[in-house]
Amino acid sequence: MSSRLGRARTKTTRLYSFIFLFGVIYGQDSSNKSLDDILLDDNIDFAFDDSIFNSPFETEQESSKNDWLDNFTIKVSQQLYSQINHHRIPITPTLSIDRKRDLEINRLGTNVRYQNVFAPGWLLQASAQLRLHWAGDYQSEVENKNFEWEFRGNELFLQRSFANQTIKLGRQTVVWGETLGNSVLDVININEFRDFSIIDIEDARLNQWLLVWDFFGDDSDFSSFINFFPEFNPNPVRGSPFFFEMPFDLTEYDREGDLIFEVGTKWKRSFKGSDVSLMAAYLYENQLSFDVPSEAFKNPKPKVNDFVLFGFSVNRALGKLLLNLDIAYSHDVLLGSFNFLSNTSMNSGSSSKANRLGTSFGFEYAVNNNQNISIGIQAQKLTNIDSTPFDNFSGNERKVFGSWLARYSNAFNNGNLTVSSTLQGDLKGESLLALMDVTYNLNDKWAISTQIISISAADNSPLFLFSEDVRLGATVSFSF
Template sequence: MPDRVTTLVTGLLPTTLECRLRRRLICCLLALLPPTSLSAQNSDAGEFPDAVEFDAGAFDNAAFDDSMFDGADLFDTATEAPRNFRFQLSQQTVTHLSKHRYSTPAGTTDTQHRGLENNRLGLNIRYQNPFAAGWLLQSSAQLRAYLPGDYEHDNPGRDGWEWRLNELFLQRSGAQNSFSFGRQTIVWGETIGMSVLDVINTTEYRDLTIIDIEDARLNQWLAVWDHFSDSGSWSSFINLYPEFDPVPVTGSPLFPEPAQMNGRPLRLGSYDGKRDLFEAGTRWNRTLIGSDIAVMAARLYENALRYTLPTDGSNRTRPHINDFILLGFSANRAIDRLLLTLDVAYSHGLLTDVLNLVADSDDSALWLPGFDTQNRISMAAGFEYGISATQQVSLGVQAQRFIGLPSDSASTLWRQRETEGNALLRYSQSLRNEELMLSATAQAALDGDEVLLNLTADYRLSDTWEVAGQIILTHAASDSALFFLERDVRAGLTLSWSF
């Protein structure tokens, strides 16, 4: 390849890397949080995205006081009003302990060491009000203050703090039908943390405290209709304002360095929303003795935006969107204390990255990035096993394969592997009458390129105070998309007060 071509392709590697990293984080880095963290797993009620900062279990497992017989006198009309609001205040500190040099795909070397990485004060608010028979109003929001030392502290787009509405939906439930509208979550898969079917809601990964897809999942404005019958249940949704994964935060631990073009950092743009978009899907579920099966179909947009280099001389890349068809099947089987899960997805019309060989004005070879559409079959399988009342273990394995990728040729260079896979192993044990929770989570790409290990101890000091500590260890091969996480060690501490 001529020197000019080599230079251009090398310059494009960081851009392609950021796109590839964004895609692979969703299915490769699913393991750094314990089951007792933020996620409300397999719950359509929505979640609080900042996992380590806030334990949604304090809300999800809370019993809202709706009793009308509070007190000794059952005929006393003066009753205590239900607690509709719940709050949690937390302080999180995470330190990057390791300091090492690593090689980049472009052949240069760099050193990554942040010291203090996360230093933030968070307030989470949840409101839940069953204000009438069959009616429910629910919302949740979060406020984050980024203190000195936090990598977000000097972010000019946030002014040192950030507010976000997570949930806001109204639900009407009857004997056979339920309808809800607003910001909410749809979970279709069975394999916790590894499902290939949980692709309806968008996700956001900022740092190594928000890795599990259950915690990174964001709510969207959806209208959902559920119908229940003796032969099974139907669940359908429509989204008239599809959103996309938020643009990565440049300088964050998972996106430490932007790509360069003409000596300036490339900026990833957001979708301008000029087109009228919609997403829709339906799912049929049947419950059998000891098992559930479901089939589903949806028309969706890929959550991750794709980018090409700017053509107007600026340093802002051009975002591209793509719609595709998803067909899925899921099943589970309960055998005593063992639960087996299976998810299968067929995606028709996904975008794939290519480099096309074209002729320049002086007849020299020139490689330019582009896209092509391909189909993909994906599968996730696993089990959850209750060893005892205080010990649980789960395993999930995910694999996906593009169908009919052509071989590399002089005209096209494919930029993704034909087959990829990941494994996720979790173990947790509660001690001291469930006051102390110990957990270990390991996740690895099946080819060994990326390995993550998370060790967590969560101690409940009282009904309102809780402290959690964790150690995060990572390994990444030099040719991995996460090469800058090789031999990284991080330690975190979070103190929470619920009221």
């Protein structure tokens, strides 16, 4: 993957929880700290500097303590989001849903990352999230509490680096594919789908227990992984926009002693201004599949499905233009996996399988050092239609289906002020999500941002229940 694309991913990670809305939506959150704790600048020291009188032992001990703290990176942020458009959604000629103005998100979060190169060639890395859901946040409202908190460990891996290879063992993610935002090859990472808030993509991806081996040659690289304990996308959180009450509960997958694993390998060759990659993997679908229970008062059991993926990825830099193309062929995927990711996606006959051919292509154009334009399209199609019973899936899945994404960003004031806009829609033209984001960096530690998100959707779109929603959000973050 080119270094230019790596920079592009860093610039665009804040919006990609939206891209996952059609199959990859982002979910969790960022948060902040009380203003009372940070009104005073701790860097200002008016005390007399008596360090020259310290003993050598005290100086060495203090230096060692500071070095240990330098291994931590902490980000604290407070986030507010509200649905501000009061409207009604017609379900039938005589029935409609009242969508009132409502505060959906009011949460304080802390992201902590620890990186320690404790010996030559050795790296220990860990990260975690802490969330406090204040009054008004949908998660605390469901629990009928003034606040609700949650903790999640993310990364925890040990890396050993040699002259031309590395080995990583522990909780981590594997990223394949070049296309920005909605690559058909980015299926190795499981995701948590929460709400419509803007978050970093790293917060939405859930890490898994992997052994990863990377080999770096002069022109070619190899990368392989083994997932010892495959996990799956969590079910929507009760009270969240993606949760809908049902007469039964969706349960988590019970392994019952089943030994399941994932394995994959990738070869990449670099040319002047271009990278080409070939991939093969044995995977489990990230999204659990459910059948409507045949008996009353009985919860459906989730089903998992393994499949084989073959992928091809290439990018090409032409001056200020970066072109990307990903192609994936998936053998024996469940038909139910094409549905919109919510707990309303109950599948009848979802045990039927099909082969799927997918492609993601797009470009990124750097107008200048401050302006950037990117467009991406994802399209998928079933390849064994004739061998699949028609009544097991919708007619739309017999056609090409997918989504598109367009984004423009412009940085002002030496990069401290960034204005960006995003449009996301499906290929059938049945839905459109529009986002405007303004972010201002007060200094190296403080940043504030505000977003407005509008959704429009046709009656037969998966986003129909969110049509005409307008959300206004704001985030204040402090990093150190």
